[in-house]
Amino acid sequence: GAGVSQSPSNKVTEKGKDVELRCDPISGHTALYWYRQRLGQGLEFLIYFQGNSAPDKSGLPSDRFSAERTGESVSTLTIQRTQQEDSAVYLCASSFTGAYNEQFFGPGTRLTVL
Amino acid sequence: ELKVEQNPLFLSMQEGKNYTIYCNYSTTSDRLYWYRQDPGKSLESLFVLLSNGAVKQEGRLMASLDTKARLSTLHITAAVHDLSATYFCAVAPFGNEKLTFGTGTRLTIIP
Numbered sequence: 566g567a568g569v570s571q572s573p574s575n576k577v578t579e580k581g582k583d584v585e586l587r588c589d590p591i592s593g594h595t596a597l598y599w600y601r602q603r604l605g606q607g608l609e610f611l612i613y614f615q616g617n618s619a620p621d622k623s624g625l626p627s628d629r630f631s632a633e634r635t636g637e638s639v640s641t642l643t644i645q646r647t648q649q650e651d652s653a654v655y656l657c658a659s660s661f662t663g664a665y666n667e668q669f670f671g672p673g674t675r676l677t678v679l
Numbered sequence: 680e681l682k683v684e685q686n687p688l689f690l691s692m693q694e695g696k697n698y699t700i701y702c703n704y705s706t707t708s709d710r711l712y713w714y715r716q717d718p719g720k721s722l723e724s725l726f727v728l729l730s731n732g733a734v735k736q737e738g739r740l741m742a743s744l745d746t747k748a749r750l751s752t753l754h755i756t757a758a759v760h761d762l763s764a765t766y767f768c769a770v771a772p773f774g775n776e777k778l779t780f781g782t783g784t785r786l787t788i789i790p
Contacts, residue, residue: 672720
Protein backbone atom coordinates (compact mmCIF):
# COMPACT_ATOMS: atom_id res chain seq x y z
CA GLY A 566 0.00 0.00 0.00
CA ALA A 567 0.88 3.64 -0.13
CA GLY A 568 1.55 3.96 3.57
CA VAL A 569 1.50 2.16 6.89
CA SER A 570 -2.03 1.23 7.91
CA GLN A 571 -3.33 0.23 11.32
CA SER A 572 -6.59 -1.20 12.54
CA PRO A 573 -8.76 -0.56 14.33
CA SER A 574 -8.37 3.21 14.49
CA ASN A 575 -10.14 3.26 17.85
CA LYS A 576 -10.73 0.51 20.38
CA VAL A 577 -12.67 0.77 23.62
CA THR A 578 -12.48 -2.24 25.89
CA GLU A 579 -13.22 -3.22 29.45
CA LYS A 580 -10.51 -3.84 31.97
CA GLY A 581 -9.42 -7.45 31.90
CA LYS A 582 -10.26 -8.10 28.27
CA ASP A 583 -7.69 -8.99 25.62
CA VAL A 584 -7.15 -6.80 22.55
CA GLU A 585 -5.37 -7.26 19.24
CA LEU A 586 -3.98 -4.37 17.25
CA ARG A 587 -2.93 -4.79 13.62
CA CYS A 588 -0.28 -3.11 11.52
CA ASP A 589 0.22 -3.39 7.75
CA PRO A 590 3.62 -1.94 6.84
CA ILE A 591 4.66 -0.34 3.59
CA SER A 592 5.24 -3.03 0.98
CA GLY A 593 8.90 -4.04 0.85
CA HIS A 594 9.78 -2.68 4.28
CA THR A 595 11.50 -5.44 6.21
CA ALA A 596 11.70 -3.60 9.54
CA LEU A 597 8.63 -2.93 11.67
CA TYR A 598 8.32 -1.12 14.99
CA TRP A 599 5.67 -0.66 17.65
CA TYR A 600 5.52 2.41 19.88
CA ARG A 601 3.13 3.63 22.55
CA GLN A 602 2.17 7.26 23.09
CA ARG A 603 0.37 8.25 26.25
CA LEU A 604 -1.69 11.43 26.22
CA GLY A 605 0.50 14.51 25.92
CA GLN A 606 3.72 12.52 25.98
CA GLY A 607 6.42 11.34 23.63
CA LEU A 608 6.68 7.90 22.11
CA GLU A 609 7.86 4.84 24.00
CA PHE A 610 9.51 2.05 22.03
CA LEU A 611 7.86 -1.34 22.50
CA ILE A 612 9.31 -3.86 20.03
CA TYR A 613 11.18 -4.08 16.73
CA PHE A 614 10.91 -6.75 14.03
CA GLN A 615 13.46 -7.54 11.37
CA GLY A 616 11.61 -9.82 9.00
CA ASN A 617 9.56 -12.10 11.23
CA SER A 618 12.05 -12.06 14.08
CA ALA A 619 12.05 -9.66 17.02
CA PRO A 620 15.65 -8.90 17.97
CA ASP A 621 14.59 -6.19 20.42
CA LYS A 622 11.61 -6.67 22.72
CA SER A 623 13.07 -4.53 25.45
CA GLY A 624 10.25 -2.01 25.51
CA LEU A 625 7.38 -4.40 26.18
CA PRO A 626 6.11 -3.21 29.56
CA SER A 627 4.98 -6.57 30.93
CA ASP A 628 4.32 -10.17 29.96
CA ARG A 629 0.75 -9.16 29.15
CA PHE A 630 2.14 -7.61 25.95
CA SER A 631 3.20 -9.72 22.99
CA ALA A 632 3.64 -9.22 19.28
CA GLU A 633 4.17 -11.31 16.22
CA ARG A 634 4.82 -10.76 12.58
CA THR A 635 4.11 -13.13 9.72
CA GLY A 636 5.13 -13.25 6.08
CA GLU A 637 7.48 -10.35 6.70
CA SER A 638 4.38 -8.24 6.49
CA VAL A 639 1.47 -7.87 8.89
CA SER A 640 2.14 -7.55 12.60
CA THR A 641 -0.22 -7.99 15.52
CA LEU A 642 0.29 -6.50 18.98
CA THR A 643 -1.71 -8.34 21.63
CA ILE A 644 -2.44 -7.01 25.09
CA GLN A 645 -3.88 -9.54 27.51
CA ARG A 646 -5.94 -8.70 30.58
CA THR A 647 -5.93 -5.00 29.74
CA GLN A 648 -5.48 -2.44 32.50
CA GLN A 649 -6.45 1.22 32.55
CA GLU A 650 -2.80 2.25 32.32
CA ASP A 651 -2.67 0.54 28.91
CA SER A 652 -4.84 3.34 27.51
CA ALA A 653 -2.75 5.11 24.88
CA VAL A 654 -2.24 5.49 21.16
CA TYR A 655 -0.29 2.57 19.74
CA LEU A 656 1.76 3.54 16.70
CA CYS A 657 3.37 1.25 14.18
CA ALA A 658 6.21 2.25 11.87
CA SER A 659 8.11 0.51 9.11
CA SER A 660 11.35 1.03 7.25
CA PHE A 661 13.76 -0.61 4.86
CA THR A 662 16.51 -2.70 6.42
CA GLY A 663 19.39 -0.81 7.95
CA ALA A 664 19.76 1.41 10.97
CA TYR A 665 19.94 4.59 8.90
CA ASN A 666 16.62 4.12 7.27
CA GLU A 667 13.79 6.49 8.00
CA GLN A 668 10.79 5.09 9.85
CA PHE A 669 7.36 5.86 8.41
CA PHE A 670 4.50 5.90 10.87
CA GLY A 671 0.94 4.68 10.62
CA PRO A 672 -2.08 6.63 11.91
CA GLY A 673 -2.17 4.73 15.19
CA THR A 674 -4.78 2.85 17.20
CA ARG A 675 -6.30 4.75 20.10
CA LEU A 676 -6.94 2.24 22.90
CA THR A 677 -9.20 3.15 25.79
CA VAL A 678 -9.54 0.74 28.69
CA LEU A 679 -12.54 1.44 30.89
CA GLU B 680 20.19 4.51 29.11
CA LEU B 681 19.79 7.04 26.33
CA LYS B 682 17.93 10.17 27.37
CA VAL B 683 16.62 12.78 24.97
CA GLU B 684 15.56 16.19 26.20
CA GLN B 685 13.80 18.89 24.27
CA ASN B 686 13.25 22.48 25.18
CA PRO B 687 11.13 24.36 25.37
CA LEU B 688 8.20 22.01 25.99
CA PHE B 689 5.71 24.68 25.01
CA LEU B 690 6.27 27.61 22.70
CA SER B 691 3.88 30.34 21.62
CA MET B 692 5.18 32.70 19.05
CA GLN B 693 3.83 35.37 16.78
CA GLU B 694 3.67 34.98 13.06
CA GLY B 695 6.73 36.35 11.35
CA LYS B 696 9.10 35.70 14.26
CA ASN B 697 12.09 33.35 14.39
CA TYR B 698 12.74 30.75 17.05
CA THR B 699 14.78 27.64 17.80
CA ILE B 700 13.88 24.32 19.42
CA TYR B 701 16.70 22.40 21.08
CA CYS B 702 17.25 18.66 21.38
CA ASN B 703 19.96 17.30 23.68
CA TYR B 704 20.81 13.62 24.03
CA SER B 705 22.93 11.74 26.51
CA THR B 706 24.99 9.17 24.57
CA THR B 707 26.80 9.05 21.27
CA SER B 708 24.59 8.54 18.26
CA ASP B 709 25.03 8.37 14.53
CA ARG B 710 21.67 9.76 13.54
CA LEU B 711 18.88 12.05 14.63
CA TYR B 712 15.37 12.54 13.32
CA TRP B 713 12.84 15.34 13.54
CA TYR B 714 9.12 14.59 13.30
CA ARG B 715 6.00 16.71 13.26
CA GLN B 716 2.69 15.63 14.81
CA ASP B 717 -0.60 17.46 14.31
CA PRO B 718 -3.32 16.95 16.97
CA GLY B 719 -4.92 13.53 16.65
CA LYS B 720 -2.63 12.59 13.79
CA SER B 721 0.39 10.38 13.33
CA LEU B 722 4.00 11.47 12.94
CA GLU B 723 5.33 13.03 9.76
CA SER B 724 9.03 12.78 9.08
CA LEU B 725 10.73 16.15 8.60
CA PHE B 726 14.48 15.58 8.64
CA VAL B 727 17.04 12.80 8.99
CA LEU B 728 20.49 14.01 10.14
CA LEU B 729 23.27 11.49 9.76
CA SER B 730 26.57 13.25 10.37
CA ASN B 731 28.23 15.89 12.45
CA GLY B 732 27.59 19.32 11.00
CA ALA B 733 24.65 18.13 8.91
CA VAL B 734 22.21 20.88 8.03
CA LYS B 735 18.94 20.37 6.22
CA GLN B 736 16.30 22.91 5.23
CA GLU B 737 12.73 22.61 4.06
CA GLY B 738 10.73 25.78 3.66
CA ARG B 739 10.79 27.75 6.92
CA LEU B 740 12.37 24.92 8.91
CA MET B 741 16.07 24.20 9.21
CA ALA B 742 17.63 21.42 11.27
CA SER B 743 21.24 20.97 12.28
CA LEU B 744 23.26 18.38 14.17
CA ASP B 745 26.34 18.72 16.37
CA THR B 746 27.33 15.20 17.43
CA LYS B 747 30.19 16.40 19.61
CA ALA B 748 27.85 18.55 21.67
CA ARG B 749 25.09 15.92 21.35
CA LEU B 750 22.76 18.69 20.25
CA SER B 751 20.36 19.24 17.42
CA THR B 752 18.41 22.40 16.68
CA LEU B 753 15.24 23.01 14.70
CA HIS B 754 15.09 26.63 13.59
CA ILE B 755 11.87 28.27 12.47
CA THR B 756 12.12 31.32 10.26
CA ALA B 757 9.28 33.84 9.87
CA ALA B 758 6.73 31.52 11.44
CA VAL B 759 3.32 31.04 9.87
CA HIS B 760 0.18 29.60 11.45
CA ASP B 761 0.31 26.27 9.63
CA LEU B 762 3.55 25.42 11.43
CA SER B 763 1.55 24.99 14.64
CA ALA B 764 2.10 21.37 15.74
CA THR B 765 4.12 19.27 18.17
CA TYR B 766 7.70 18.64 17.08
CA PHE B 767 9.66 15.61 18.26
CA CYS B 768 13.31 14.75 17.94
CA ALA B 769 14.35 11.10 18.09
CA VAL B 770 17.79 9.54 18.50
CA ALA B 771 19.19 6.05 18.07
CA PRO B 772 22.53 4.77 19.42
CA PHE B 773 25.14 3.56 16.96
CA GLY B 774 23.90 0.64 14.90
CA ASN B 775 20.71 0.35 16.91
CA GLU B 776 17.26 0.39 15.34
CA LYS B 777 15.46 1.57 18.45
CA LEU B 778 14.52 5.26 18.48
CA THR B 779 14.29 7.18 21.73
CA PHE B 780 12.01 10.18 21.44
CA GLY B 781 12.13 13.50 23.20
CA THR B 782 9.07 14.71 25.08
CA GLY B 783 8.09 17.01 22.23
CA THR B 784 7.72 20.77 21.80
CA ARG B 785 4.20 22.02 21.35
CA LEU B 786 4.43 25.00 19.05
CA THR B 787 1.57 27.47 18.69
CA ILE B 788 1.82 30.27 16.16
CA ILE B 789 -0.33 33.25 17.04
CA PRO B 790 -1.61 35.45 14.20
